[in-house]
Amino acid sequence: MKRFFVFFFASLITLLFMAGIVSAEEGKVCIGCHKAVTPLLVKDWQSSKHSNNDVACNICHGSEHKSRKTSHLARMPDENTCAECHEEQFNQFTKGKHNFGWTSLNALPVTHMEPDELMEGGKGCGGCHNMGVKSEAQKKELRDKGYTYRTNSCDECHTRHTFSKKEAQDPKACRTCHMGFDHPQWEMYESSKHGVRYQLKEMGKLPKDAAAPTCQFCHLPDGTHTNKVAWGFLGVRLPLPKDKQWANDQTTILKALGVLDPEGKPTARLNIVKAADLARLNQEDWQSEREKMIKTCKKCHSEKYARGELEKGDQMIKKADRLMAKAINIVADLYKDGILKKPAHYTYAYPDFLHFYQTGGSYIEQVLFKMYMKHRMRTYQGVFHANPDYAYWYGWAPMTKTLDEVKKIAEGLRCKANIQQ
Numbered sequence: 001m002k003r004f005f006v007f008f009f010a011s012l013i014t015l016l017f018m019a020g021i022v023s024a025e026e027g028k029v030c031i032g033c034h035k036a037v038t039p040l041l042v043k044d045w046q047s048s049k050h051s052n053n054d055v056a057c058n059i060c061h062g063s064e065h066k067s068r069k070t071s072h073l074a075r076m077p078d079e080n081t082c083a084e085c086h087e088e089q090f091n092q093f094t095k096g097k098h099n100f101g102w103t104s105l106n107a108l109p110v111t112h113m114e115p116d117e118l119m120e121g122g123k124g125c126g127g128c129h130n131m132g133v134k135s136e137a138q139k140k141e142l143r144d145k146g147y148t149y150r151t152n153s154c155d156e157c158h159t160r161h162t163f164s165k166k167e168a169q170d171p172k173a174c175r176t177c178h179m180g181f182d183h184p185q186w187e188m189y190e191s192s193k194h195g196v197r198y199q200l201k202e203m204g205k206l207p208k209d210a211a212a213p214t215c216q217f218c219h220l221p222d223g224t225h226t227n228k229v230a231w232g233f234l235g236v237r238l239p240l241p242k243d244k245q246w247a248n249d250q251t252t253i254l255k256a257l258g259v260l261d262p263e264g265k266p267t268a269r270l271n272i273v274k275a276a277d278l279a280r281l282n283q284e285d286w287q288s289e290r291e292k293m294i295k296t297c298k299k300c301h302s303e304k305y306a307r308g309e310l311e312k313g314d315q316m317i318k319k320a321d322r323l324m325a326k327a328i329n330i331v332a333d334l335y336k337d338g339i340l341k342k343p344a345h346y347t348y349a350y351p352d353f354l355h356f357y358q359t360g361g362s363y364i365e366q367v368l369f370k371m372y373m374k375h376r377m378r379t380y381q382g383v384f385h386a387n388p389d390y391a392y393w394y395g396w397a398p399m400t401k402t403l404d405e406v407k408k409i410a411e412g413l414r415c416k417a418n419i420q421q
């Protein structure tokens with residue numbers, strides 16, 4: 001019996017060794033031809049750690065395609081391929097919010113009304129939301145529509161085929177997605193003292209040990225791949241705040257998100273929000289993310305300072321919510337009084353943020369949507385990212401102005417309705 005095991009393991013080792021040689025040989029064949037077909041791609045790979053470690057083309061793309069005519073047989077590696085060697089990073093990634101990118105995009109009603117090129121094709125929403133391990137059903141849907149690329153989230157920060165750690169450690173790696181209309185984190189960070197110090201340090205004008213937090217330092221601390229914050233994008237959470245007015249205002253916003261119906265009862269959308277981890281749903285989850293953040297600030301600031309700064313962010317959500325709820329209620333009353341008609345694709349006669357710009361032609365709702373997505377986001381995200389200009393001139397100031405505008409448009413609509421009667 002013992003002899004059998006010795007023989008068995010000896011054979012296994014020989015086989016594995018031979019498989020290694022075969023695999024390395026196969027890799028050479030790929031590289032040989034691809035030096036002519038895609039020369040700079042091969043150079044990229046050659047400069048990567050993978051190249052020094054025999055992780056050649058065939059390891060990630062398979063070996064079925066070996067000739068010029070068979071490129072359709074090359075397999076596009078998803079995150080599971082990377083996980084074969086980087087299990088730890090994969091596991092951390094799947095616990096974070098990035099793993100919900102594709103799911104939360106597809107959970108929105110508006111997504112299925114937009115051009116496929118912008119979604120599955122990755123030229124719009126899908127370009128940034130190509131994040132997260134896709135289910136078999138999601139993959140099938142993509143294949144059926146003819147979309148075979150963009151199957152990997154890992155190369156969103158470590159771009160192929162250099163797959164570099166240094167690249168992913170730079171805040172610019174986050175920039176492509178965390179910028180622009182509703183989440184200008186790059187712009188806010190870049191011009192905050194944190195970002196400016198980081199850039200000066202890179203240029204050698206500040207000492208190389210100067211303290212300058214990057215996005216990664218605050219959001220992927222200690223090299224983790226799990227990203228999650230206390231509030232999150234929509235700036236709503238459960239349980240509702242203790243402050244009565246604020247709780248009412250958040251309820252109004254939840255109605256406009258369609259998570260509560262106009263009477264305040266939970267809808268089917270609440271389940272979607274839960275499934276895609278769109279908001280923290282209990283105090284413990286919220287608090288634990290907040291404490292993690294404070295721990296990070298405390299590496300450079302005093303705890304008192306850090307808590308105070310973050311509380312200002314919470315207070316600005318509260319104050320922004322007051323303006324937001326007033327504006328939503330003005331529009332909701334137009335529905336209630338029959339001045340605005342319920343668009344056919346709406347479930348309720350109530351403003352619906354999740355239909356974005358496709359609001360059935362009512363201009364006042366487009367103004368309202370912009371107030372929520374652009375200005376409310378900037379108000380509190382600007383405070384959290386230590387950027388006074390975003391918090392005020394791109395956030396709070398346009399919110400107050402927009403509330404006036406909503407009032408004006410509503411008066412106009414009521415006036416018109418009276419004349420027509």
Ligand code: HEC
Nearest residue numbers: 026029030033037057058061062063065066067068071074
């Ligand atoms: C004899 C030349 C040759 C060899 C050998 C070769 N390839 Fe290719 N490969 C090509 C050509 C040509 C294309 C198509 C390029 C294009 O679309 O412009 C291609 C395309 C690809 C693609 C992209 C497919 C797509 O859908 O865009 C991958 C991935 C790939 N090869 C990987 C490999 C791997 C892995 C090996 C080794 C197992 C290999 N190649 C061996 C010539 C070769």
Ligand code: HEC
Nearest residue numbers: 034042045055056057060076077148149150151152155160
């Ligand atoms: C560590 C894994 C890994 C290795 C090794 C690797 N690739 Fe890739 N490759 C990827 C990933 C990830 C993608 C993107 C897949 C997607 O978009 O669905 C990709 C995409 C491609 C594409 C199509 C997209 C494009 O930009 O044109 C080609 C061609 C390609 N690889 C060729 C190669 C060649 C040739 C080698 C060897 C020199 C190689 N790959 C080695 C992971 C790898």
Ligand code: HEC
Nearest residue numbers: 049050053055059081082084085154155158163164165166
């Ligand atoms: C067959 C095993 C294997 C597979 C599959 C693999 N890697 Fe690697 N990877 C390695 C090895 C080995 C290293 C070098 C580790 C070291 O030097 O510490 C490495 C290093 C890395 C690094 C660090 C590079 C640096 O600059 O320090 C990144 C990032 C990385 N891989 C990403 C990926 C991604 C993304 C995929 C999937 C597309 C992938 N790897 C697939 C084996 C693999």
Ligand code: HEC
Nearest residue numbers: 097100101104128129156174177215216219228229232233
């Ligand atoms: C390819 C686009 C892309 C890149 C690159 C990217 N992200 Fe994200 N990020 C997203 C998307 C999409 C979401 C929202 C995910 C969802 O739908 O839940 C997100 C969400 C987040 C969140 C919010 C977490 C929460 O609790 O709401 C943080 C923090 C974050 N990313 C940090 C980073 C950092 C730091 C980097 C750079 C190292 C980065 N991201 C790079 C697309 C990206």
Ligand code: HEC
Nearest residue numbers: 104105108111124125128176177178183232233234277278
């Ligand atoms: C430029 C990249 C980009 C584009 C384009 C984009 N998003 Fe996002 N999206 C993000 C990022 C980054 C976040 C996280 C922002 C944050 O937490 O502040 C996000 C957050 C979200 C969230 C909330 C996820 C959560 O868990 O909090 C939803 C839903 C969403 N986006 C849907 C869409 C839809 C629908 C479109 C197209 C109409 C779209 N996105 C276009 C990058 C993008």
Ligand code: HEC
Nearest residue numbers: 079082086089090093153154156157165168169216220223
């Ligand atoms: C949001 C951006 C982002 C995404 C997406 C991402 N990474 Fe990373 N990755 C990083 C950062 C930042 C580091 C550097 C961590 C550090 O400072 O130690 C890193 C480091 C690594 C390393 C090197 C670890 C070491 O200590 O040498 C590997 C391997 C790696 N990532 C694999 C992956 C894999 C596999 C995936 C997909 C499941 C992935 N990464 C997705 C940002 C990202």
Ligand code: HEC
Nearest residue numbers: 171174178185186189213214215218229230231232233384
């Ligand atoms: C000094 C630390 C710090 C730095 C640097 C930093 N952030 Fe943040 N970020 C925060 C804090 C604090 C919050 C709010 C957390 C909360 O909800 O309590 C936040 C929130 C976010 C959110 C969620 C926004 C939302 O709508 O709720 C995203 C996404 C994000 N940051 C991305 C980034 C990106 C990308 C960078 C770099 C360009 C960056 N952050 C730089 C501390 C930082």
Ligand code: HEC
Nearest residue numbers: 193194211212213218293296297299300301306309310386
């Ligand atoms: C790696 C060190 C580091 C970390 C981590 C860090 N900061 Fe800072 N922060 C600084 C430095 C240095 C300055 C510049 C101080 C000055 O203006 O003299 C600064 C400036 C600020 C400012 C602007 C102050 C002013 O006077 O303009 C605020 C607000 C701030 N930090 C809040 C935070 C919060 C909140 C966190 C955690 C989410 C945090 N910081 C994390 C180093 C850090």
